Amino acid sequence: MPRAAPWCSSAAATGRSTGDSLTLPEPGETPGFREEARAWLEEALGGEFAAARRSSGMGGPGREHEGHELRVAWERHLGKNGWTCLGWPERYGGRAASLEDQVAFHEEYARADAPARVGHIGEGLIGPTILEFGTDEQKARFLPPIQRGEELWCQGYSEPEAGSDLAGVQTKAHLEDGQWVITGQKVWTSLAHVADWCFVLCRTEPGSQRHRGLSYLLVPMRQPGVTVRPIVQLTGTSEFNEVFFDGARTAAGNVLGAPGDGWRVAMATLGYERGASTLGQQIGFRRELARVIETAKRTGAADDPVLHDRLVRSWLELEIMRLNALRMVRPDPGPEVSIAKLYWSEWHRRLGELAMAVQGKAGLVGELNDLQRLYLFSRADTIYAGSSEIQRNIIAERTLGLPR
Template structure:
């Protein structure tokens, strides 16, 4: 039995009983849905060996090939399984520690991620250092065998439920830009860490501000050498564009199908301009998949920015199309009670797609300089 067949059978058997209600829960703009149930599902996945597939077996993984990882993510999406709550630990921290971490760090932090016992968030963006990440001002100093951290992070996804945060901060006084940064692993549940939710246009709050005021972490919790944080941080960002992208696209297809269904129901599909936009969206989604398959590799390089730029711009246009096919009804929340329908939520949240995880402007700069070799 192939891994794809094994995954399909396991998901069909296990998304039942206590987890039947988890189908379709969570995702962008909906991370508030069923958190405890999805956390239980994460641990169920881990116990059955369906998390961290690419990791070495000694840390709970299967050392799965890239092809098998893609197969799992596609089957997971097709099963309408709930959005993962441990994806930051698995998809970002894990590959970073496997590449740069010490044996002690790997042994301490990887198994709890694989088992779904510890959740992570990413401490990168700041009020004055978003897309220009080299402007980080959060600082840390080594005092008595512990790093002491002061500063502010913003747009920190899922910080309100995270146990740990990997924090990019400045550890060399007077340093500027890419120099003097370090990559620290910081516990979130301690005095000196305050999380303030940011209410989004969708009315939900999966993004947060995080304030560090004398928060501490052990001196050993620096990944790579102190001062080498920029190189480590960039390696983490490269893994945001990994195998799960193919599963994400199945979710996109589900959204597109709902837009097309709505267009037929409202009569918008009879409008030649809207019909042309629907066809164009379908074609571009096919191109997105083919490009992802063409560029997929275990250790993503700067060309991965092409995929992020493409899908985020496409998804934002899909949100605009979702509003257009609803007509005037799309301008009013359901029954006037403030509750959004799926297409309204798609429109509002997709406005952020071209900003988070690296804005479109930054992606174009990376593509120009690091992929095409154009001058700065």
């Protein structure tokens, strides 16, 4: 028989119940690995890092500015103790951990109320891309500082006239005296204001169009010719930025893959963006759903049949999200990972709307609270990292083989 209204339990929503499937080891996990991660996180998040726990919201959506220096110190503490870049080869500071063990760590990390990572773009996006396409020299130069938390990265993809249509980028670069010289503008660049490096998709073949003639450059951010301008969001904070390149330079060897082959490299990065860390993201979603449920009980919204149905649907859809993510996690993600992006972003936006509905009129007034912040920030979920419209096209054309 099915469990009675499991969504009603805060423990079920956070994944902390001993009867919840999230506490059980997944097939393929190294025996004892999950327990080791859980014990280390519990001990490490005491003492000097006790204030970094996310129970206060530190580093979460709409509060990315809080505790930055503490979170940088935490990133370096993770790296020093071997808890970053788990799937990387040991010679670059990783553990060569299996996907199952990586998933286990991301889940335990989120469950421990650990702070939002400041190094996730380096570890989750550019790091795996360098491992796949980089030269030995590039791997030796860039991977160790990422693993140690010493260099932070941002992603230079979107432009004012090329957002989800990434093939339309117009930022240009040309070789001059052994260096790439870059001119153009990027926008919606997450964490550019604190980044040391940016991976920039730009046009290096004059007259080229669409997917051809693009190159993937690794560009230092702290130099003349790079201007970062924060974009104030609805939440009042500025995770996103405009970035202007006006003759900025990087060494000729800082091209990942061959010049002109940037599209293929950029698509690989997008595949890694949907990787094992999304399982940890879902623990955060469970925690948000728990707050929505608790608010619905307190306000009486849970007794409304329509809202009751929406709460149940949210819980069921989150269970489906996790099972689908586990099915798709693999070392070489393909275009089908767009299904995961489409699913979680649409679900999370609906959760934001539900968060407002259960508060009633009180949700429209007063100082910005966590549920209001959830609503405001989640409006962007279906746009950034590839809009829902683009994800549907990818699924249709590249996964299902339908005509354009």
